[in-house]
Amino acid sequence: MRSLLPDSPSVAVIGAGAVGAFYGSMLQRYGLPVAYMSATMAKTKYLEVRSPWANYTLPVQCFASSQQMEPADIVIVSIKALPDLDPFALVRPVLKKNGILLLLQNGINQEERYAAHFRRSALRPVILGGLAFTCINRISAKRIDHIDYGMVKIGALHAEQNPLALQVTELFQSAGIQSEFVPKLRRARYEKLLWNAAYNTLSVLLQADTDPIVSNAQTADLSLRIMREIQAVAAAENIKLSNATLRDMLDRTKRMRPYKTSMLLDYEAGRPMEIDIILGEPIRMARKRKIEVPHLQMAHDLLQFYDRRSAIRRETHSKKKS
Ligand SMILES: NC(=O)C1=CN([C@@H]2O[C@H](COP(=O)(O)OP(=O)(O)OC[C@H]3O[C@@H](n4cnc5c(N)ncnc54)[C@H](OP(=O)(O)O)[C@@H]3O)[C@@H](O)[C@H]2O)C=CC1
Numbered sequence: 001m002r003s004l005l006p007d008s009p010s011v012a013v014i015g016a017g018a019v020g021a022f023y024g025s026m027l028q029r030y031g032l033p034v035a036y037m038s039a040t041m042a043k044t045k046y047l048e049v050r051s052p053w054a055n056y057t058l059p060v061q062c063f064a065s066s067q068q069m070e071p072a073d074i075v076i077v078s079i080k081a082l083p084d085l086d087p088f089a090l091v092r093p094v095l096k097k098n099g100i101l102l103l104l105q106n107g108i109n110q111e112e113r114y115a116a117h118f119r120r121s122a123l124r125p126v127i128l129g130g131l132a133f134t135c136i137n138r139i140s141a142k143r144i145d146h147i148d149y150g151m152v153k154i155g156a157l158h159a160e161q162n163p164l165a166l167q168v169t170e171l172f173q174s175a176g177i178q179s180e181f182v183p184k185l186r187r188a189r190y191e192k193l194l195w196n197a198a199y200n201t202l203s204v205l206l207q208a209d210t211d212p213i214v215s216n217a218q219t220a221d222l223s224l225r226i227m228r229e230i231q232a233v234a235a236a237e238n239i240k241l242s243n244a245t246l247r248d249m250l251d252r253t254k255r256m257r258p259y260k261t262s263m264l265l266d267y268e269a270g271r272p273m274e275i276d277i278i279l280g281e282p283i284r285m286a287r288k289r290k291i292e293v294p295h296l297q298m299a300h301d302l303l304q305f306y307d308r309r310s311a312i313r314r315e316t317h318s319k320k321k322s
């Protein structure tokens with residue numbers, strides 16, 4: 001098939017946290033020109049990566065603001081999906097006309113939000129979604145630890161863009177990243193949401209990694225009840241997630257090494273959690289369709305309480321420092 005991508009596409013990573021810096025650096029190591037936006041890493045000249053795939057150190061071009069960066073062929077968005085963060089202002093300066101926007105984030109409805117935002121813009125990006133099944137930590141402004149897993153599933157928001165999503169997947173594979181093309185992105189988003197809604201949530205509420213949650217009969221069953229509510233929301237848009245799929249999520253989690261979810265890592269570090277994009281969005285969809293989602297609602301409200309408490313601690317801490 002004719003390549004829909006330039007020979008050596010340039011890449012801009014918006015949000016060089018754990019995920020953005022790791023996958024960006026793998027693409028750079030493969031030979032692509034990559035620039036990174038990160039306030040934390042603005043002064044970083046060399047990035048050290050530890051990974052079961054390879055250990056390496058690379059010179060990196062980091063910018064505190066995307067306004068200092070050149071437009072790129074592929075823009076990877078890997079900032080946290082938080083409600084009070086305007087991502088469009090960060091992304092716009094690095095977008096080329098009809099360029100590729102790849103959202104490497106958790107949650108649901110993100111691609112649709114970007115499409116709505118750019119609908120009337122002359123930039124008209126092609127919107128792709130990437131689901132990262134991985135465990136990565138940014139240890140410092142200079143060091144990324146990829147601990148386990150690593151698969152990225154890539155698909156397009158609109159099916160007619162699937163050939164491009166496939167070529168981006170192949171580019172990731174060529175760069176040594178485990179990657180898989182998904183022809184139905186929305187379905188894949190829902191499947192990942194099953195896991196995130198259940199285990200990210202419970203990991204924070206129970207202060208536990210996945211192992212004790214799935215080993216305990218009550219909390220394992222609770223995780224299934226949470227997943228059933230996501231299943232009902234998906235069914236309302238004709239996406240059928242079978243009971244066997246839910247059961248399989250639980251069984252696979254039982255077989256996984258004990259895993260600390262990204263939400264638990266955020267909570268422990270006192271950072272804001274992605275509650276809205278993982279629970280708030282499905283709750284709003286359920287409300288519109290008159291579907292009862294009591295578990296999602298309760299988990300959402302409890303997590304909001306924790307999140308607010310962390311925010312107050314952050315405010316108090318920064319007042320003390322100034
Ligand atoms: N880490 C993991 O293993 C996994 C993560 N994910 C998902 O990937 C996405 C990225 O997560 P991850 O890399 O872990 O997150 P990190 O916390 O490591 O990085 C988040 C990035 O977002 C940026 N950011 C946060 N707040 C703002 C703000 N207000 N303005 C501008 N930039 C901001 C940070 O900036 P700065 O660089 O300046 O700190 C950083 O670059 C999330 O949606 C997460 O759920 C999914 C699966 C696994």
Ligand SMILES: CC(C)(CO)C(=O)C(=O)O
Pocket residue numbers: 106132133134135149195196200259260261262263
């Ligand atoms: C599915 C998983 C565990 C990534 O591998 C995740 O999305 C997270 O930790 O938030």
